[in-house]
Amino acid sequence: MxxxxxxxxxxxxxxxxxxxxxxxxxxxxxxxxxxxxxxxxxxxLPPGLLRDLDHLDAVLGSLRLTDQERSAATAALGQVRQAAGQDQQATGGHLQRFTRVLVNAGAVAQAGTSLTDAITRIAQWLGPVGAAVLALL
Incomplete structure (x- = not known):
């Protein structure tokens, strides 16, 4: 053959x-x-993603959160930034944790669309992995 x-x-x-x-x-x-x-x-990374992460950092500083909530949200957002572009699954998990901390603290309602728009754009960039984040909003 x-x-x-x-x-x-x-x-x-x-x-x-x-x-x-x-x-x-x-x-x-x-x-x-x-x-x-x-x-x-x-x-x-796309420039829009970096702008949204920077925006979330800025918004996070203006929210009324307990020290524990702020610490957890800051850590999760830092991990989102670190994992972005390297591991989508991890990025999505960190973004979900960040969002859950803010939702549980009532900060999403406090910040309004300024916060949710940036989280939504990042979740959409993640594709199917970001669906769990969108469900929290």
Whole structure:
């Protein structure tokens, strides 16, 4: 039985100086504005996501919370920022914890759409993982 090699070398040459070796490189681009790349690529978060995280930090400082609530919310938001772009599942879990702390403290009603709009945009960026967060709002 003969074995045919239809795959070629795995290399793609696209005009000019661009060369891609598919044997050791993987790149996925999705429609949420993020780029998830393998190997030596650097992942850059969408600027809107960073603005929303900064906004949540600012809003968090103006909310009437107990020390324990503020500490828990601050820690969860810091973990959202740390995990964003690296692990969607973890990011979603931290955002859910952040949101739950604020909902239980009554801070979501206190802050209004300023808070919920930013949380909603981040949850939508997360896709299906963010659905649990949206359910809390």
């Amino acid at each position: 003969s074995q045919n090699n239809y795959g070629g070398s795995g290399n793609i040459n696209v005009g000019g100086n661009y060369h891609q070796d598919n044997r050791s490189y993987r790149q996925n681009i999705d429609n949420r504005g993020g780029m998830y790349a393998g190997r030596d690529m650097v992942v850059q």
